[in-house]
Amino acid sequence: MNGSRLDDFLTLSRSHPWELAPFSESLPDGGQVQVWDTGVLCIEPVAPAGRDLVLSCGIHGNETAPIELCARLLNAILSGRLPCRQRLLFIFGNPAAMNLGAREVEENLNRLFSGAHARGDKTNKERQRAARLEQYVERFYRSREGTERLHYDLHTAIRPSAYEKFAIYPFTHGAPYSRNQLAFLCRAGVDTILLAHGPTTTFSYFSAHVFGAHAFTVELGKVMPFGQNDASRFAAMERNLEQLIGEPDWQPAPVDIKQIRVFRVCQEIVKQSEQFCFHFSEKVANFHAFPPGTLLAEDGERQWFAHEQEEAVVFPNVRVANQQRAALMVMATELPPEMLA
Structure with a gap:
């Protein structure tokens, strides 16, 4: 052309x-x-x-x-x-x-x-x-x-x-x-x-x-x-x-x-104010895993922890606007056969 x-x-x-x-x-x-x-x-x-x-x-x-x-x-x-x-x-x-x-x-x-x-x-x-x-x-x-x-x-x-x-x-x-x-x-x-x-x-x-x-x-x-x-x-x-x-x-x-890794969201971290901060390095990669009880982030009085099993972080971004998602916490899961078509 x-x-x-x-x-x-x-x-x-x-x-x-x-x-x-x-x-x-x-x-x-x-x-x-x-x-x-x-x-x-x-x-x-x-x-x-x-x-x-x-x-x-x-x-x-x-x-x-x-x-x-x-x-x-x-x-x-x-x-x-x-x-x-x-x-x-x-x-x-x-x-x-x-x-x-x-x-x-x-x-x-x-x-x-x-x-x-x-x-x-x-x-x-x-x-x-x-x-x-x-x-x-x-x-x-x-x-x-x-x-x-x-x-x-x-x-x-x-x-x-x-x-x-x-x-x-x-x-x-x-x-x-x-x-x-x-x-x-x-x-x-x-x-x-x-x-x-x-x-x-x-x-x-x-x-x-x-x-x-x-x-x-x-x-x-x-x-x-x-x-x-x-x-x-x-x-x-x-x-x-x-x-x-x-x-x-x-x-x-x-x-x-079974060749495919599957994760589901277990919690969403939403930035509320300019006090928001993560308690892990800015260099942490997507899907980096944290053991239960780890303090992940805080925003004033609010704190987020990893819960009863290992959780991995996806899309952490401290610079998002207030009221926007700052990170997703995810855990490994499986797709049940009945949920596949």
Whole structure:
């Protein structure tokens, strides 16, 4: 697509970080590429197969590895090297934060979905962006019924992890967990799963709850600046996505569920004030375990301890805003066979 406005869609989006006028172009095989907004691009194949796939990245602007991965996939499709056989919506979430090399501009975008952007009296660009992204996902999924809906929201974590790649499985409200999706993630190198313990305002929960999508927040490693990511560390995920996009009936090979580490949330630590502090090092990795009785954090008179069995910490962040989650404490669990489908 030489000379196309889409030659570098990521650069185009970053040069228009909050809004881009819609336009469309044709793929070499006759499919249509529709740009809906900055960072939002829909691909409509000539004869789409049975999946509608959302790939989102850059919801936090400094999480660059997934951004680069999605840009590689998109460029392969636009050049004709990767045939696109599924309807596909690419979302590069927060181009303005990418330009700053920052997690966010004013507010954490991944806490603004499921209508959270409209709560309270605060207004900012990220809240407006969350509202538009909800509308684009609805437009994408509602335009076709009876398909398998997928959404992989790709991230990297602020700190290292004892298990480098892991995924958060949004709260299912009692619905079973998907064996096929667990196999997809495991074959993509994501062999650790954290089961969410309730509704949240994340992007993946929005797609799962509102549209019945198989949706996941996928952590692919540690935050690095643009150009400093080792693409080989994400090769398994990239290969799986290429097969999912390019082969109409592709399925991941089954896996033994016992190969997958599973954790459940046992407590949530919420920052209440500027007195909040952790009682462990800032360098502690995700899934670092603490023995029972360990003082984990305090905030004025409030204290949090590890309870009756070993608990591990995930996403500790003392710098979150007041009333926001500062950490999750999790413990190992198993998926009962009756909860798998």
